[in-house]
Amino acid sequence: MSAVIFFIAAIGAIAGAIGVIAVRNPFYSVLMLIVHLVSLAALFLLLRAEFVAASQVVVYAGAVMVLYLFVVAYVGGGAQLASGPVLRILGPLFALALAVELCIAMLGSTLKGISGKGAHYVLGFGTPRHIGTLFLTKYLFPFEIASIVLLVAAIGAVVLARRRRGLETMGEEQQEYRISAHPPVNTGTIAEGAGIRVPTPEQLEPEVEVIGRPRDGGGW
Amino acid sequence: MIPFALVFYYEPWWVQIIKSLVIFALVFAILPMLTVYERKLLGRFQNRYGPNRVGPYGLAQPLAEILKFARKEPFRTVTAVGYLYRVAPMIAILTAVSALALVPFGDVQHIFGQRVGLYGIDVSIGPLYVFAFAGISFYGIMLGGWASGSKYSFLGAMRGAAQLISYEVSQGLSLVGVIMTAGTLSLTGIVHAQAGMWYIVPQIVGFLVFLVASFAETNRAPFDLVEADAELVAGYFTEYGGTPFVAYLFAEYANMIVVSGIATTVFLGGWLLPFGIHPPGWVDPFVVLAKMMLFITFFVWIRATLPRLRYDQLMSFGWKILLPLATLNLLVTAIVVAT
Structure with a gap:
């Protein structure tokens, strides 16, 4: 049972990771990253690290990726990726360096995890x-x-x-369009209907004061 | 790797399967009734009858509606993104149902000589489990809105994204006070810790924050900007019809049940009754369901009463009032618990 879950989650994690870099559309790329992170959470769950699994989903899949998705969905997939001769040489170099580093780290642990049975499960762990x-x-x-x-x-x-x-001060453009208009009377408010607020004669003239003027030819 | 059998579970696997089936059947029997309950109540609030044509008092209304929805032609917009459009409602309903497993309906009972806990699972991470699924349920809304290829859907989904992120923080923080007081994350443990006094009394601020944040998390009025029908037609599910639409609808109601269940468990003492009444064990689920119905009635009441907030009001309320309040509650609780 645990082996089945392990392979499903592991395939999901690897496929998601490959998908992130293989897919062209940034939106799908982020979705692939989410698949990867959720699969990782399943792997953590399999290792009895319940808290780590939950925080993985809450923090990464539930919050960080949401922001990624938010931005990518707004900006859209049309943005061209940065590219150039320098990046084209540097990219593989960095990838190679990282791969060598990871291999050294893995071999440095003398691969004890493969032959051993792993740590014993203690009640309350995780x-x-x-x-x-x-x-x-x-x-x-x-x-x-x-x-x-x-x-x-x-x-x-x-x-x-x-x-x-910088929203505290209004820009000049916005000021031009600001009008100060008193709410017109006799437009059927409840107070007027009940005769509580009877409009005075000068209030009956609706008073609209325009600060600045509308743009040429443009209506309101 | 450790086989699952080595880990301490006092229930055999078949009990767990039966339990999950019972909870699933129970909730999916309640869900359609909730829709008609809400419409009846709304009708009463607005001085009209509500649905009253199908069956006695209109009680068979959901049956007729589900039949109607199931027979609709599956359609999609030309701009829709194929499989994502189909997967999104499934994510919404799956995550909503998964979170149900955590709501405890009762204590551990002895049924036919077998110890059975009247809940799906009792995890050591408690509410975090719910938040994990709430975090994923967001993708149901987001992908549904984005994959529909419609501006209204997209705007609704975007609002949903911002709203869910903002209020999830306050909702989580409001529960931390209870967790610190109880000293455990397990929901059954929290219920047992409330034997003397329900946490609604010492944690009243946390309760209020949780309640308000829950309205936002379940996209219910007055925080239903996600589906603000005056501006966005229906928000993220504008382009959905038939059974995918029902999936979204049921996901919303299932989320309501989950939130009510968590609030009942954490603040209203779960299956405990006041004044030292100890009924036999089989009463527990009914007590929990009755308390949940209180919350659901409150949800409907608020929907019938309050107008919808404006978007900037929603955001500033969440970040400038609710979050500081939750943090303050957390600080005060920490000081009180530590001394």
């Missing part, structure tokens, strides 16, 4: 309680460092987003 205890005792320092890095990133995002907004 639960939030277990992970939380480890975070606050054994891995306290990395945990705090990661928290600070995340905080810096969050503040940085807010600062970057604020600078570009």
Whole structure:
């Protein structure tokens, strides 16, 4: 049973990863990445890491990828990818370097995982309680460092987003079109209908004051 | 790799299969009744009868509607993106139904000498499981809107995306207070921890935040901008008809049931009754269902009462009021629990 699930999830993960780089349309590329991430979550689940699997889906598939999809769907698939002679040489070089690095890392572990039976399952492994205890005792320092890095990133995002907004002051173009119009009376509000607010004679003249003027030839 | 049998489950596999079938059948029996319940209530709120032609009091209305929907011709727009257009409603309904497995309808019972927990599963990650499926259910909306190839659908899907992301944070944070008080993530554990007092009393702020965020998460009025019919025709399912449309409709109602179930479990004491009443075990599911119906009635009541928000109001409310409130509630709870 677990072998079947493993192969389904593993095929999903690999196919998704290949799909990300093989598909031309960025929208489908993001979808493939989601398939990959969900398959990874299934693999985590198979390893009894329930909390990691759930956070994988909540954070990556549920939040980060949503933003990716959001942007790609808005921008559309028409954007040309950056390309050029420099990238064409550098790209394979980087890929090769990464592959060599990964091979060294894998062979460096002397491939114990293939012949061994793996770690024993202990009751309570992978639960939030277990992970939380480890975070606050054994891995306290990395945990705090990661928290600070995340905080810096969050503040940085807010600062970057604020600078570009600039909606506080209206631009000249918008000011030109602003009109100050009092709500016309006798248009059938409840107060008028009930005779609570009787319009005075000068209110009966609707008063529309135009600041600036409409663009040439353009109607409202 | 560890075989599944090594892991501690006190139920044999066939009990789990029967349980999942029972929960599935129960909910899918309730879902059509909910549609007619909502329309009846809405009718009463608006001083009219609501559906009353098919069957006694119009109770057979959903049967007639499902028959009608099932016999519709499957169609799609010329601009639709083939298989994504078909897959999207399936994602929506699948994730909604999967989240149902977590709602506990009762404690562990002894049925024919077999220990059976009256819930789908009791996972150690509790509400995170629901949020994981809620995160994926977003793709049902997003892909449906995008693959329809229509501007209205696309706009509705985009609104849904922004809305779901914004309110998911507040919804999650509002539950953390309860989790800290109970000291466990397991939903049955949370119910047991409420034996003295339901969490609606000490966690009233968290409850309110959760309730408001739930309206947004289930795309219900007054946060139903996703399907704002005055501006967007019907939002992301504008181009859907027949059974795919029913899938979206049922997904919405199933999400309502899930949210009501979670709120019942986390804030209203699940199957517990006040004043120290301890009914026999078979009453538990009915208590939970009755409490869930309270929430669903509230959902309908709000829909009949409040007008739809504007989009910028929705966003600023979610980020500037709801999220700080949830965070404050979290901080205060943390301080109280720690001391």
